[in-house]
Amino acid sequence: MELAPFQVILPPRIKFGWGTLGSIGSEAKKLGNKALVVTGRSFLARTGILDRIKASLEEAGVEAVLFQEVEAEPSLETVERGRKLLAQEACDLVIGAGGGSSLDAAKAIAGLAREGGTVHDYFAGRAIEKPGLPWIAVPTTAGTGAEATKNSVLSDYKNKVKKSIRSDYWVSSLVIWDPELTVHKSPSLTAATGMDALTQAIESYTSRGANPFTDSLARQAVYLIGNSILTAYREGDNREARENMALGCLLAGIALANARLGVVHGMAHPVGIHYELAHGLVCGVLLPYAMEYNLEVVADKYADVAALMGLDTSGLDTKAAAQLAIDRVREINREMGIPAKLGEVGLREEDFAYIIEETMPSGSTKANPREVTPEGVEDILQRNLV
Ligand SMILES: [Fe+2]
Known part of the structure; x- marks a missing residue:
């Protein structure tokens, strides 16, 4: 059978490896003279990483303007201030x-640097017409894969809407992925961000948009993350585990940018904004339930996931091997203190209608391998009540 046509979008240049942060100044100089450095409120300053970035930029003759105001799930107002x-x-x-x-x-x-209007306009659906400024991505967590994607997930807290603005123009000009930057992350953050990355690897592998190009990246991501996540959680300074997580996250990011995701990500946005929960934690909790929902249509791929995660599937039929992968995800969650059910972190039945309504139109939901119905989402939510 002929392949369905597909296209690939990815950052034009990626520098990966220990110590690559040191080249930020010389790399930035190739793209501009005055950089807005966008960071969170404390981690980079506290760990000295921000000083290293500033020193490298200064040495290369790039002026730095700091914008250290990004909250855990960025709001439209934060983007507008930036x-x-x-x-x-x-x-x-x-x-x-x-x-x-x-x-x-x-x-x-x-x-949005060269666009008129406010970020609210584009959040509401106004089309992006012009390329923006070049931007360099320097990830410090092995999680979202945002360094490789063309969408920006933003939150409208007033109306409780969390969704993406996306544009082919928005892929980063350069990624500098230095695994060293993840070494100081706490076990709980490693757990949540790592489960986001694992979910993205598995969902992009089984997405309706998956193709052989994305499969090769997603499979390798499942292998790297699935075999390293617990070590990175338990031994934060284990360099091999941190490196595997960083690389797995990057590969999953490229995979999802081209294959899209599934119902976990469709549900994670409304659940996350409604109960103010970390995205990765919500993904981790929901992943095994979504895999159960999808089992009948992608058992072969889940069986492959089990093997990639190092589980012994010999002598098992496809469905039993697939079940091993689901059991393993639950075990990883348990080992890292991620709740077994969303009910443990606030889910209430009275919010089901809102969550279902927000989940259904999501692009991730539409890319889920098994058709997602409101009843299907409700069933996943029911099983998450305590
Ligand atoms: Fe995610």
């Missing part, structure tokens, strides 16, 4: 350094 500062200071380059939130905020600030 856009204002960018314009006031006449920056010609954006550097996003931090977790997925900082990268998503940087992406939107750079991406």
Whole structure:
């Protein structure tokens, strides 16, 4: 059978490896003279990473303007403030350094630099017509893969809506992925971000948009993350585990940017914003339930996931091997203190209608391998009540 046509979008240049952060100044100089450095409020400053970035930029003759205001799940207002500062200071380059939130905020600030209107307009669906400024992604968590994607996940807290603005123009100009930056992350953050990455690897592998190109990346991501996540959680300074997680996250990011995801990500946005829960934690909790929902249509791929995660599937039929993968995801969650049910972290039956309504139109939901019905989402939610 002929392959369905597909296209691939990915950052034009990726530098991966220990110590690559040291080249941020010389790399930035190739793209601009004055950089807006977009970060979270404390991690980079506290760990000295921000000082290293500033020193490298200064040495290369790139002026730095700091915007250290990105919250855990970035709001539209934060992006708007960043856009204002960018314009006031006449920056010609954006550097996003931090977790997925900082990268998503940087992406939107750079991406909307030459657009009129407010970020609210584009959040409401106005089309992006112009390329923005170049931006460099410097991830510090092995999680969202935002360094490789063209969408920025933003939150409208007033109306409780969390969704993406996306544009082909928004892929980063350069990724500098230095695994060293993840070494100081706490076990709980490693757990949540790692489960986001694992979910993204598995969902992009089984997505309706998956193709042989994305499969090769997603399978390798499942292998790297599935075999390293517990070591990275237990031994934060284990370099091999941190490196595997960083690489797995990057590969999963490229996979999802091209294959899309599934119902876990469709549900994770409304659940996350409604109960103010970390995205990765919600993904981790929901992943085994979504896999059960999808089992009948993608058992062969889940059986492959089990083998990639190092489980012994010999002598098992496809469905039994697939079940092993689901059991393993639950075991990893348990080992890392991620709740077994969303009911443990606030899910209430009275919110089901809102969650279902927000889940159904999501692009991730539509890419899920098994057709998602409101009843299907409700069933997953029911099983998450305590
Ligand atoms: Fe995610």
